[in-house]
Amino acid sequence: MATNTHYRIIGDIKVKNKASTNGISKEKKVDISYDKKETNFNDIAIIQRNQPLTSDAPYFVVEVLKCDPNAIISVGIASSDIDKHAGQYNNSLGYHNNTGRIYSSWKIHANTLGVKYGKGNTVAMYVTYFGEHLSTVLIFYDNFPIATRYHFESNKNWYLPTITFSGGSAIISVLWPDAVQQLPSIADISVSQWIRGPLSSYNAHTGYFENRAKVEDLPIQSPIPLSKSFCYFIVTQEELSPTDGKGASVGLATYSPLKPTPTCSLMKDYYTWFSKTRMKVGNSIGWGVFYDEHCRDDKAEQLCLVFVMFNRSIVDALFVLQPEGGFVPIVLLQPYATRVSIEKHDVLTTEEFDKLQGLYTQMFRPAMEIYRKDKDERFLSEKSFRKSEQVLLTIDDHLCRVSIPKTENSIHYIQFCQPLTYERRFFFVELENISKQCQVTIGIASSKHQFNEAPGIVHDTVGYNSYTGKLYSNRKDTGNMRGQKCNKGDTMGVEIEIFDKEMSVVLFSKNFRPIGTRYLTLHDHSQYFPTILIENNGDPVELLVYWQTRVSVPSSYSMTNPEDWCLPDGASIDLKEKMFILPQHPDHALCIQAPYSLSQ
The missing domain is CATH 2.60.120.920 (SPRY domain)
Structure with missing residues (x-):
């Protein structure tokens, strides 16, 4: 990571600063170039202004001066620990040039949509309201409002103007928030x-x-x-x-x-x-x-x-x-x-x-x-949970934060003592801060579950392990779908898709996309308790957990949308042709699975 008092820079990014010695001057644009000798879409370059957006400086503008056909640019807002494209990281926002999609904490669906942009186009982000738990953002394309989105980050210190790159070369010119002399007039917009x-x-x-x-x-x-x-x-x-x-x-x-x-x-x-x-x-x-x-x-x-x-x-x-x-x-x-x-x-x-x-x-x-x-x-208190001693809870009307301080390597757990039901059948966990060695397993287990083993590793339980990506049921990780690994900035989800007397069906998701199903053989539906086991390797952990009593319905998937199907890790989709592109797999079989059964 390059050191700069005004920016956080990761990757092959160069800044041609036209600004004054204090980092920026009014109406002074800064030229930024990204030039990767070898095209690699998995290698993300990042530049962030170290000063967050505020109600006094809520707006910044990016003009694209050069953009290779295979270049990917995302203009958005993110925290200082992002290592993916803006928008494709928990509680970040990003407008992508190659697809025109606007991602907000991984999600793309909204009434207003972006369009593709490239050389000669300008893109701007304007935080129009800084709320207590979320904020509203107006996105501009060539000086016209094109879309609105929520920015779901509550910590205003993390509202950092962010631009990410991958693929081919690109050159942009940026007017950072503190260089803007006059904001767009939106109150009296016609x-x-x-x-x-x-x-x-x-x-x-x-x-x-x-x-x-x-x-x-x-x-x-x-x-x-x-x-x-x-x-x-x-x-x-x-x-x-x-x-x-x-x-x-x-x-x-x-x-x-x-x-x-x-x-x-x-x-x-x-x-x-x-x-x-x-x-x-x-x-x-x-x-x-x-x-x-x-x-x-x-x-x-x-x-x-x-x-x-x-x-x-x-x-x-x-x-x-x-x-x-x-x-x-x-x-x-x-x-x-x-x-x-x-x-x-x-x-x-x-x-x-x-x-x-x-x-x-x-x-x-x-x-x-x-x-x-x-x-x-929706009310939660510590009495609503079974948990290990070192698990700390911070609860308010909107969030439930699960924290573990730096400790000796040990196993930690938390179980919500209210069962998942047909009306409230989904919960999800945002991995806000975990180390690369940390393992978070989320799943369903009964109140009799002993917390020295993860859900899914014992009978009548299911679980999804972030470190291995494996989906477990009754001690086994076998099934059509192998699962996908999760890291810091990802979201893991558990939904009971089918309630049945003999065997219910659980659908697991990563970043609100389905990744696979497993059978839950626990017959007593009143014991379908959300359960999380954490092996933290001694490192601190921060999770944001949205228990089912605070989520009305899970994501809805379409059988006709290829992006809503369960795919193996490394697979991609040609949206124009609606074609699945699978990675090389000479020594094992790979499956593609619909998110729902034919009976649904």
Whole structure:
């Protein structure tokens, strides 16, 4: 690793600093080159600015000056211990040039998507809200907002501007946060610049957003959330289905899917509303938000009232739990509803305010009861666990941190004394800090399990070992899939896919991708306790564990998506051809397995 007071640099990266002696000057760009003599996609080069993004300096810009066809660049935000591409590491964010994908803590699914970028393009990251547990990020492509994402890191000292490289050579020019003189103006951004995919367009003459390709669920999303100063928006339907009068879907959404999936019924990733009567061209649907009069921060997580307007009259309202950052307006154009116009509104009329205040007062108490019930069900204390003495727990409303200080080499364990159920069947573990020799085995075992052996190594248990990558059931590691190794920065998951009296089926995952299944022969479902065994080799350990009582549903996989299949280690996918590419295996067989059985 190169030593530099302003940067953390790993790999074949050179910095041509045009800055002053203090490291940076206002509006001074820094040229950065990556030149690897031998192309190696597994060898990641990294440059990070040592100063984190802050509310005073939340934005940085990268211009691509040169980019070989096989070069991979990821622009994002990460902690100082990242050793993979930005976004492909726990609680990091990265926008990749070669695929156009935007990864947030490994996940890529969202309403707004990136596009590929290369020579001549600029990419920018803007943290628009620094929340207590997560933050919101607006991503720009060639000076236009293109996508929104959550950044799931809670430690603001780890919000380091990060650029990673692999493959072919590249040269970029960077305007770091402390060199930016003026931030993009997003509070007053016009509707014409709302985020839209490459298949949609905005007609400046008519003021319509158009879906000329006539694809399904084509999103138009606001880059900023509803707030006290952006009360509601209205969408006028300019085309409808001739058969049933349906129009474009109009609703509210989160910046991207939440992690973990929320357990409270008051919080969802997406809300929409449909008219019960047949609509006509010119009808409008709107959504708005109404906060408690004592609300000081309208971007904080809080209970609030969202309301629906039909033809500019309030017709429905719902109490919701707003996530940090707020809800963004979204419209989904359809093949039969290809044109809409959108208006922003900043002020409620006196009549509208009085009506919403009455609804808020009327609906607040039932919503608070639901919120408190969920909070009680999510509550964790040290009494909820069986654990070894040196395992330390730090628990709050969002996180459960499992820590082991530097000790003599020994075996440590923790078991959550609430069983996995059909409704709460998945838990996952983020490997925040483990040494290369450390072994973490996560799995399922009963309360009678003796903790001198890992789950999976004894009868009627299953387990997944990070060090070997092996998947165990009833002492054996045999099965169609061999598993995959995990390291610091990876996420390990356990889901009971099928509950059966004789043998249940457990699906293991790495970084929210399925990697294999094993049978669980434990008949007593009330004993399906999440269990973790740690062989730390004397080194300190930090795990973030999301127990099943704090995860509503596991990741959903598609049988038609090759990336959702269980693959052997080292395999890759040609997404264009939907073709699996397996590593050389002359002395043993390799399997590819669907994530679900045919019966599902």
